[in-house]
Amino acid sequence: MRDFFSGLLRPRVEALGLEIGSANIKMVELSGTPPSLKALSIRPTPPGVMRDGSVAEPGALADTLKEMLAEMRTRKRYVVTAASNLAVITRTLQVPKMPPKQMEEAVRWEAERYIPFPIDEVVLDYAPLDPLENIPEGEQMDVVVGAARQETIASLVESLKAAGLEPLVIDVKPFAGLRTLEPRLxxxxxxxxxxxxxxxxxxxxxxxxxxxxxxxxxxxxxxxxxxxxxxxxxxxxxxxxxxxxxxxxxxxxxxxxxxxxxxxxxxxxxxxxxxxxxxxxxxxxxxxxxxxxxxxxxxxxxxxxxxxxxxxxxxxxxxxxxxxxxxxxxxxxxxxxADPWQDIQIDKNRFDLEHLRSLSAEFAVPVGLALRGVNPLD
Ligand code: ATP
Ligand code: MG
CATH class of the missing domain: 3.30.420.40 (ATPase, nucleotide binding domain)
Structure with a gap:
């Protein structure tokens, strides 16, 4: 019942998948269930735009993103993207199961030991590795924590906004790639x-x-x-x-x-x-x-x-x-x-399958990000 009303009140938005790699920027639009391919674009990352996993030139990045959006002729502006692997630290930690608010504090406190910069300069998120309902209150549980510097995330968000994009999720790249394999796991x-x-x-x-x-x-x-x-x-x-x-x-x-x-x-x-x-x-x-x-x-x-x-x-x-x-x-x-296109509906009249196949390797992460954008967001 709750789902029904929230569905009515919050129309589901679909988001583009975007990977800003150090070599290539990749964007992909999927739509519907099962997801079908609507558009994609890949461009070399302009020199100097990324440095050590952070956006060094937000303006230049925004210009390239705008060109890609125009090439894709998409009207979508919500986007799911990821921070560079070099800018993210992930760790599996153990915390006792608690109500969500307290758990967040416990995770922050525990994570502090593993993060090489001050905890108040960090954006941090976590996800339990096992279904919460399987764990009794107070028992230790495994959570994976992802952390990045605030300024890294801020310059990424700034570039996206300058391109007219609205970030919904900033994900971790390897986990996004894994999403394309889900039916095979x-x-x-x-x-x-x-x-x-x-x-x-x-x-x-x-x-x-x-x-x-x-x-x-x-x-x-x-x-x-x-x-x-x-x-x-x-x-x-x-x-x-x-x-x-x-x-x-x-x-x-x-x-x-x-x-x-x-x-x-x-x-x-x-x-x-x-x-x-x-x-x-x-x-x-x-x-x-x-x-x-x-x-x-x-x-x-x-x-x-x-x-x-x-x-x-x-x-x-x-x-x-x-x-x-x-x-x-x-x-x-x-x-x-890996074949990221395997579970995606593709119109053979609109897309050259050979071309898509030649880009399978580059598109695993962006397709995984786009999949998060078409599945109900948490
Ligand atoms: P990152 O995620 O690490 O920031 P990226 O997402 O920009 O990088 P990709 O787009 O996945 O990287 O791939 C680019 C890399 O793939 C480059 O290092 C390029 O040299 C390499 N590459 C592409 N084609 C070939 C090929 N045929 N043989 C060898 N290497 C290749
Ligand atoms: Mg990459």
Missing amino acids: RTPDREPITLFLEIGAESSALVLTRGERLLLNRIIQLSGKDFTAAIAKAFNLDVMAAEEAKKNYGLATIPTEDEDLLLDFDAERERFNPARMYDAIRPVLVEFTTELRRSLEFFRVQMGDLGVDQGFVAGGGSKLRSLVPLLADTLGIPLEM
Whole structure:
């Protein structure tokens, strides 16, 4: 009954999904239940706009956002977005179950120990990991806490407002990406352990869940930018040229001789031949896989020796040729590229499916944000 009236009084608003990445800004409009794709846009993030996970130039960001809104021809102005992984700290804490008002205080008090800046300069939110009704009053419960500096959130909100957008939710990126996998996180009789790995341009995120319950969330700084930097150094290129070389010739495993022979000879191909490319990238790969292994090891120690049943990879950084099979091999986990479009209705006459598929990696987080915007908001 309450839901019925609140539905009448508060007409449901749908919101756009927006990720302001360090490399690309992505916006997507979904509508309805089940959600269907209405519009999307991706643009390179103008240089200097983002710095260390915060908006450094709100005006320039707002201009780009306005262009994207015009390109999408959307009338929606509510938006669900996320702060950069570098600007957010998430932790799982334990607090006794209490009435909401007191619990918020308890979480703040407990969180203070984990947050490296003064608690009164922080925007903080939390969510219980288990359904509240399963926990008796006074018992300890796990909550995941997300915290960011007020000034980081303020400059983000300022940029959005300057573009005519109205933020409804500021989310955490890896949790948003996970939302696109929801139907695959559990079956009626099984709660598999799932790994979600998002490799962005400036950071990567590793999330483990059992069913839909969060087990582990780690941010790793190694990401797309580090592969680019390694190529720039090895071939003496600027960042732009190294990006191009990475996309065209980058690879994560040493090619077999057959593959080598398949390449036609030309001067550029010779310069960026697979063996040299692999040599340039290998130190970053080793460091990256070591970091991932270490995080998984931490999880194994904490949880007992549980295997990971399935894994999904997303983020533009995961498009490095043969990276996903390499990671599957070294981690011993069945991994596949996440497909954020899988549960979205798509009109084939309006959208080029090949094009959408080529952007699957980049759109996992923005589609996850947009899904929150079409589901009833909490
Ligand atoms: P972040 O979330 O970390 O701020 P972002 O969201 O802007 O970053 P994405 O848009 O997901 O990042 O992806 C951009 C990254 O993907 C860049 O580092 C880019 O070099 C990398 N990338 C894109 N295509 C390829 C490719 N074919 N091979 C290797 N790397 C690629
Ligand atoms: Mg990203």
